[in-house]
Amino acid sequence: MMMKIDCKPLAKPLAASIALLLSGCMVGPDYHRPQVSVPATYRELPGWTQAEPAAAGPKGAWWTGFNDPLIDQLEPLVEVSNQTVRQDYANYQEALAEVKVARAGLFPTVGVTGSATRARGATSSTTSTASRAYTTNSGSLEGNVSWAPDLWGSVRRTIEENSATAQASEATLANATLSEQVTLATTIIQLRTSDANIALLQDTVKAYQHFLDVVSNQDKYGTIAPSDLITARTQLETAQSSLIALGVARAQYAHAIAVLVGKNPEDLDIPFNPTMPSLPSVPVGVPSTLLQRRPDIATAERQMASENAAIGVAVAAYYPTVSLSALDGFTQSPLGGLLHIANYVWSLGGSATETIFDGGERSGEVAAAKAAYDAAVANYRGTVLTAFEDVENDLSGLRILSQQADALDAAVRDATRGTEIAFNEYQAGTVDYTTVATAQATQLSNQQTALSVQESRLADAASLIGDLGGGWSDGALHDPRNPRDSDKATAQAASAAVGASAPAARTGSAD
Template sequence: MSLYPCRLSQASALVVAIAATLAGCAVGPDYQQPSIEVPASFKQAEGWRIAEPSDALHRGAWWELYGDPVLDGLQQRLQQSNQTLAQAEAQYRQAQALARGARASFFPNLSANFGKTRSGQGAGGSTVRLADGSTVNSASTGGISTSYQSSLGVSWELDLWGKLRRQLEADSASAQASKATLAATKLSQQSQLAQSYLQLRVLDAQKRLLDATVEAYARSLKLTENQYRAGIVTKSDVAQARTQLKSTEAQAIDLKYQRAQLEHAIAVLVGVAPAEFSLAALDSLPSLPEIPAAVPSQLLQRRPDIAAAEREVISANALIGVNKAAYYPDLTLSAAGGYRNDSLSQLLTVPNRYWSIGPEFAMTLFDGGLIRSRVEQAEASYDATVASYRQTVLTGFREVEDYLVQLDVLEEESGVQQEALDSARESLRLINNQYKAGTIDYLNVVTVQTTALSNERNVLTLFGSRLTASVQLIAALGGGWQVAQLAEPEREKSE
């Protein structure tokens, strides 16, 4: 019995043992979450109720806080047909496939092949000397041969220095970042839909107000015309009443354009052409919800854009190890075997078989600093993603502060505006009585009516601004999303 197979087996076992010893080693830095100074509370949150686990924002369906079934239905259509979400979802699936591809690198690569080859040799010749001393040329024609080959091969790159593990860590983190980006995109689209819908309902309320005012002004004009024909008032009163009526009709017409724009925006968000979409007017306004404020530390767990930015940091950190692994040799174990013969019928016979097996080390000895430059690029990219992550966190803090103070100021302003409206209504009641008594002219009535209408519209406009700011605050707080919805990216620690 030959000793060669035994020696080969011992060598292979030694290689596998060395690989197993180094299996826990992964070059490059292990990930550490970048440090961020998080304030204890938001500066503008004074007087706000801090969210408790039992009363946090609705998980996912945060728009239900507004108590509007039409809005609920539109949000469902958005999730099914919005094309921006479809694009983000496809990008997430692409990132998932990339991570699965990185995981596949840990397993041996098995390949099979069967082929037929035809080959030929060109014509040649020789010179022959005859007995009488003369020479002639003798030509010959090359033959054409056919050969068949069937083989099976396997190769396996051992991850001695953790390059494959670092690549899997990077791709896994990128997939998680893509999933968080999908959640951020969904939240953004949902927020745009809610804001457009709520503003449309405020315009409906303003249209009802203007329509009612137009009817009241039309009655006033008719009354003034009757009084003019009776000689009680002058013709200027009739002109003022008609001017006021037509001006208010023009304001009502202008709302049609604004409402149509919002309706078109909603149509695109739910994935249909504006010509195929319409929303009927409603007689009621959505309710303004009570929004519990979060503390800044919770924001890091509730905003998908912050989660995506951190996952990008994880990926960039792992890529440093991938590039550092290029300093070390790669070890690949490969084996191949099969049959080769000129006859297909005799191909699968013992004399025609062949095989090969052996390890292969590959290492770059000199590259003019290429590997070093790639490591420095990866380190610079990591520093950039850390800065981006910190900037995303700061932007999140700023947005919450902005919307908190906006809602607080708008609430205070709405209270004062309501007082102004109450006074305007009382003034209008008194002026109408004086006009009916003949103590003042119609110009005074027009002035007070215009003031009252302006205050009515201001109250509705402020309410619409508060609805919009509430949606923006909910989105800034993460919309009920939690980072726990993301699986932890795969990581490897070096020893």
């Protein structure tokens, strides 16, 4: 890593002095984003027919692709009501404030001091032992200015460091928002699957009850083995038990959904709805765009820039610190006539300090800063690799699950037909009820597996959207070094909060 002092030599000493005071130098390395290896295309992309690589990526309200009214209703609440998101928003506001604190170091500190004193004294006479008391008033009014010019760029590097940290916090906020939105979509998918399973078991219970009625009638006439009645009754009771057990999972999903949108579980009522969401079409794009679309990558990259600036702060400690001060005002005793020109006082001063020996403290700080930067680089590259892995996992999951879903559709059709044939054969007396029970168990198992695969495909689609950044771009990051830009970011967040909370207040229940 090359150290750089960004000062241009000036011909005239006076001009050099003025330029030095006003702009100073910038010690430490300038930041350049490290290169990372990016594949030309995703390995799994050709095998996934849902992919649209020519498109730019998910945009805006990406969750509408699931065509689920509950998802559409609750997703906007995450940004303003989810407490994890609110925490990261507060952290971002804190980081913006730290930039303002650092920027203050570029400017002089101006103060004013006023004082007044009232004192009692006594005088003694040479011709008498008596003394005469008197009272005097005194006061001062002074203004003072102090300034430590940023000769070596320590303050500017600190601003650079804090600005990058603020942008990392902004990207963390975006990542938390996206993550919680994906979690909400996934949880609603799980709830819908639970409702679909409940509907399936309700139909199964009705079918098993019909089978039991038929078997019971045959048992009255003694035309079947007693074990057939027990088998049919056991199947019905088992299905009823499984149906009741599904209520536990459904309640937990509903409670989790309420918390994700910042509500108490008892404040959100989600009616039963077995209709599964639609599988959205997700444009994937090329891998290189992932570096700009993933907020967690942006967080890692901005942390890297912050650590790079911290090296400059540590290097600046090697150079002298110069401080300038001035005082201007009035002082008078007695107080009367304080502001007369005769009572005018002023002073100018300057100081410079330089550490000669510190036992290796500064060199240790520089080494620590460099090591922290190297760690940030490794974290950035690791985050990029993980991002590519996530997308490949999502694509492979969607491809393989699509093939499994096709096979299960055929298996469900065949198992349903097999149950009908087995029951007809049982009524004809050609098979015992064990054959029917086996066919029924196979049919229910295949139907539940098909629902599980459908749930996994929807969850993988939601995960893929999140792993592609959900339409976010690092171009959305604001520059905290520009006060207007940071104020604009705060105003946008505040307006979004007001806009999203208004309809939420009118929502009594979901769906």
